[in-house]
Amino acid sequence: MHFDLPDLRLFIHIAESPSLTQGARRASLSPAAASARIKALEGQLDTRLLYRDSRGVELTPAGQRLLQHARLIMRQVDYLKSEFTEYGSDSAGHIRIFANTTAVTEFLPEVLAGFLAERPGVTVDLQERLSRDIVRGVLDGGADLGIIAGPVEAAGLQVLHFSTDRLVLVVPAGHPLAGRERVSLRDTLQYQHIGLHDGSTLLTFLREHVETLGGTLSLRIQMSGFEAICRMVEANVGIGIIPESAASRHRRTMKLHTIELDEPWAVRERSMLVRDLEALPGSVRALIATLLPESTAN
Numbered sequence: 001m002h003f004d005l006p007d008l009r010l011f012i013h014i015a016e017s018p019s020l021t022q023g024a025r026r027a028s029l030s031p032a033a034a035s036a037r038i039k040a041l042e043g044q045l046d047t048r049l050l051y052r053d054s055r056g057v058e059l060t061p062a063g064q065r066l067l068q069h070a071r072l073i074m075r076q077v078d079y080l081k082s083e084f085t086e087y088g089s090d091s092a093g094h095i096r097i098f099a100n101t102t103a104v105t106e107f108l109p110e111v112l113a114g115f116l117a118e119r120p121g122v123t124v125d126l127q128e129r130l131s132r133d134i135v136r137g138v139l140d141g142g143a144d145l146g147i148i149a150g151p152v153e154a155a156g157l158q159v160l161h162f163s164t165d166r167l168v169l170v171v172p173a174g175h176p177l178a179g180r181e182r183v184s185l186r187d188t189l190q191y192q193h194i195g196l197h198d199g200s201t202l203l204t205f206l207r208e209h210v211e212t213l214g215g216t217l218s219l220r221i222q223m224s225g226f227e228a229i230c231r232m233v234e235a236n237v238g239i240g241i242i243p244e245s246a247a248s249r250h251r252r253t254m255k256l257h258t259i260e261l262d263e264p265w266a267v268r269e270r271s272m273l274v275r276d277l278e279a280l281p282g283s284v285r286a287l288i289a290t291l292l293p294e295s296t297a298n
Contacts, residue, residue: 003044005077007037008070011049014038015067019056071141079281090282092121098129098137099147100201102165102243103270105225108147115290122283130201138273144284146273150205150265160272162292167202167266168244169259170229172236182260185241186213192220192238194229206241209265230254243268 006027014023014034024034042049049063059067078094099108104126116122129137135154137143152159169188171177177187189210195217196203203222210217220238223229226246233240234254247258260266272288274280280288 003073005074007041009074010034010037011041011066012070012074014050014057015059015063017057020050020052023057068140075141075144076279079279090286091119093281093283094123094125095145095284095287096125096127096143097145097147098127098134098143100131100134100149101128101196102149102202102226102246103147104128106243106246111290115287119283119286128200130199130204135273138275141275144274144280145288147270148273149201149268149270151269152271152273154273157273157275158277160274160277160288160292161269162272163270165243165245165268165270167241167261167263167268168247169239169241169261170233170247170250171239171257171259172233173255173257175236175239175257177239177259178257180259182262184262185209186215188239188241189213189215189217192218194232194238194240195219195222196229197222197224202242209263226250230256 010023010027010029013026014020017023017026020034020038021031024031027034029037038050045062045066047062048060049066051058051060097108108126112124112126116124127143131148131150134143134146134148135152135157138146138157139154146157149165169177169183177183177191180187185206195206207217221232223232226242227250229240229242230247230250231254232238234256241261244258247256250256251258272291274284274288277285277288
């Protein structure tokens with residue numbers, strides 16, 4: 001069985017697009033030519049890969065399986081190209097990262113700023129994803145690197161621990177809980193919370209634990225980042241649960257009290273996920289080394 005790399009890349013473009021026409025455009029092909037290539041691929045595999053209707057295309061189960069393999073194959077081809085680029089092993093290439101809210105909004109921007117400034121030939125696609133999507137993305141080749149917090153169930157992946165943080169409660173001065181050294185999540189549910197936007201990993205995580213308690217998380221307003229949450233808390237709009245690293249930084253300029261969360265899940269281990277560290281291109285290994293100085297990424 002012979003596969004043409006352009007056909008696999010075309011299939012990926014179509015699978016990631018709402019329609020065959022848009023997928024063909026990304027591959028610089030006419031819709032008719034793209035359709036003919038996909039039909040030929042289906043004929044070669046003797047199975048249907050796409051459902052086609054007036055609303056667009058949808059992958060069949062066989063198409064989903066081919067997409068996973070096609071992504072891995074094309075990712076390895078990209079790795080091969082980057083390894084032999086004229087810029088050197090770690091000075092060029094494209095890195096796709098799936099990460100949780102804290103990574104995307106707090107520490108990665110600073111890390112990536114320095115990393116990219118030293119490597120003009122490197123580009124990065126950074127996407128905020130839920131934990132399960134981060135694991136799935138690295139497993140199926142949709143991402144080179146995943147950054148996650150908390151316990152990790154990632155069979156088939158290498159897990160590289162690189163730091164520890166914990167979740168704390170932030171309250172304004174004079175709040176009824178301000179004098180407490182520690183509180184449980186249940187203690188906080190009688191007050192209105194300031195939360196992150198829907199789809200953020202932290203809000204999803206907190207809602208799951210509140211649901212386990214049989215309670216309700218009352219959100220007065222949702223913000224885009226931890227600094228905005230702290231400003232709302234300082235203004236006595238509500239209380240918030242955020243990483244201690246963020247809370248400590250914003251306490252320097254805002255009137256806030258931080259209270260330890262008396263919950264076993266409050267301590268959050270930060271980890272990086274990869275399929276195979278040694279198989280990654282130099283640019284990805286260099287980024288991992290930046291985050292994990294003691295790693296064997298070099």
